[in-house]
Structures are given as C-alpha cells and as structure tokens.
Amino acid sequence: MKDDVVLVTGASSGIGAAVARELGKRGARLVLAARRKAALEELAAELASRGVAAIAVECDVTKDGDPEAAVAAAVERFGALDAVLANAGFGVAGRFEALTIEDHRRQMETNLFGVLRTLLAALPEVKKRRGRIGVVGSVNGYVGTPATSSYCMSKFALRGLCDCLRVEMAPHGVSVTHLAPGFVESEIRFKDNRGKLHSGAKDPVPSWLVASAEDAAEEIVTALERREKERVVTFHGKVAVFLQRHAPWIVDAVVPLVDADRRPDRAGR
Numbered sequence: 001m002k003d004d005v006v007l008v009t010g011a012s013s014g015i016g017a018a019v020a021r022e023l024g025k026r027g028a029r030l031v032l033a034a035r036r037k038a039a040l041e042e043l044a045a046e047l048a049s050r051g052v053a054a055i056a057v058e059c060d061v062t063k064d065g066d067p068e069a070a071v072a073a074a075v076e077r078f079g080a081l082d083a084v085l086a087n088a089g090f091g092v093a094g095r096f097e098a099l100t101i102e103d104h105r106r107q108m109e110t111n112l113f114g115v116l117r118t119l120l121a122a123l124p125e126v127k128k129r130r131g132r133i134g135v136v137g138s139v140n141g142y143v144g145t146p147a148t149s150s151y152c153m154s155k156f157a158l159r160g161l162c163d164c165l166r167v168e169m170a171p172h173g174v175s176v177t178h179l180a181p182g183f184v185e186s187e188i189r190f191k192d193n194r195g196k197l198h199s200g201a202k203d204p205v206p207s208w209l210v211a212s213a214e215d216a217a218e219e220i221v222t223a224l225e226r227r228e229k230e231r232v233v234t235f236h237g238k239v240a241v242f243l244q245r246h247a248p249w250i251v252d253a254v255v256p257l258v259d260a261d262r263r264p265d266r267a268g269r
Helices: 014-025 037-049 066-078 099-109 113-128 150-171 213-225 234-244 249-258
Strands: 005-009 029-035 054-058 081-086 133-137 173-180 231-232
Touching: 005 014, 005 037, 005 066, 005 113, 014 029, 014 037, 014 213, 029 037, 029 066, 029 081, 037 113, 054 099, 066 113, 081 113, 081 213, 099 113, 099 150, 113 133, 113 150, 113 249, 133 150, 133 213, 150 173, 173 213, 234 249
Parallel strands: 005 029, 005 081, 029 054, 081 133, 133 173, 173 231
Antiparallel strands: none
C-alpha cells in the first residue's frame, strides 16, 4: 500500500491509531479522522516526524456530512482516496431487559450507520482507484456473549454488510475486507453506554487475554494489503470463531463466563 491514500476513522486511539502507524511504516499517506481533533493532530505530528504524510480531520461518523468532509479533505490534500478503514465504534453493555431502545439506537448509530455513512462517502473515490475497503467488526460478530446484545447486533450486521458489498464491488475491482478483532488494547472497555471514557476503571478482561494494538494493527494492514475476504484478529479470537463454526457446544459452555455486564461504569447514567 505504498503511496496509497488511506482514510482511517476512529484514528485517535486504540486500533485506529495503531493501524495508522502501521500504514505509515508501509508508506501510505493518511487521513486521520475522529472526534478528538487534538489527539489526531498529535498523532499526525508524530507520523510527520517519521516522514509520513498525514492530515487530521475532525469527524463524527454519527453526523451527516462529516464523512463526506473527510473524503473531500483527502482529495484536496492528496488528489485521491485509495482505501478506507471504517473503524470508529464503541460498545453498549448490559442485560437485554435492562437496556432501552435508546441504548440500542445509540449503538447502531455509531457502529452501523456510522460505517454506512463512511462507506457511502468514500466509495465514489475508492472505486476510481480500484481500491480497498476495510470494515472493523468483532469476534462478537460471530459469537454472542452475555450482556452484549446491542453490540453483537451491530457487529453481526457489519459482517452481513461486507458479504453483500464484496459481491457488488467485485466488478469495480474494489476489495472488501471484514476484520474481526478479539480483545485488544483499546479504550472500548473503559467507555460507558454513552461513549464516555472512564480511564481509571479496572479492565474487566484479564491482561493475558488482551492482545496489543500493534499486533492487531499488523494483522489488519496485512489483510488489507492482500485484499483478504476476512481476517479474525488475535489468537483467542481465531479459536473462538473456529469453535463456533465447528464445535458450537464448547462455545455454549464457555460464553457464560465472558460477561460484559461486569464492565465498570457500563450504564453511564
């Protein structure tokens, strides 16, 4: 992907920031998009110090027009857009009966409709370049776990979207890669149901089960480069998806132990 222009949403932290760094190592030119402009500018400056061309664009994927502005900024600065990684997202947690329609709507507005806005804005330019689309889903797009009904719905939906879009984009030479991380170092487990960050909260996931953002980013960028159909990221994620497909009774026995309802400050109320 050397010299490719890549738009990365959710680039201010976690997987998005790590992917931006990995793309920079491989010679890509970057459009960093997220709500936190200051964090984006800091990352862009870091990348620039390493000789990577990058711009920071404030972008809220839940707002009509913001993804279009990010694409326009890419074309204005670099003259084209070769690839997009739709990565922005967060997780609503809680038992199904404890959640409200508003909780589900908020989850879908970011995780599903935010991706739709991003792809609809980017596709005209990406098609011109016979480029690449990457969508960051989750292992929870294959395996349901307690207290993640809203999050799982959004991630299962993304997997279906990728399967449909892959067929539609094939005649245009555009690849569609579905990326499914397991537990990765990021802020997602420290945000409540309104997306507010609780940085001092204890991680409910054991540290030995959490992959580094850098390792995840390397897998993600490799999958994009190779135009893979899908890539499950992290070893434990690969095991979970394999068992769900081939030995679902094992998954049924284990998933009650993985309870997102234990996430700190999950309610945000």
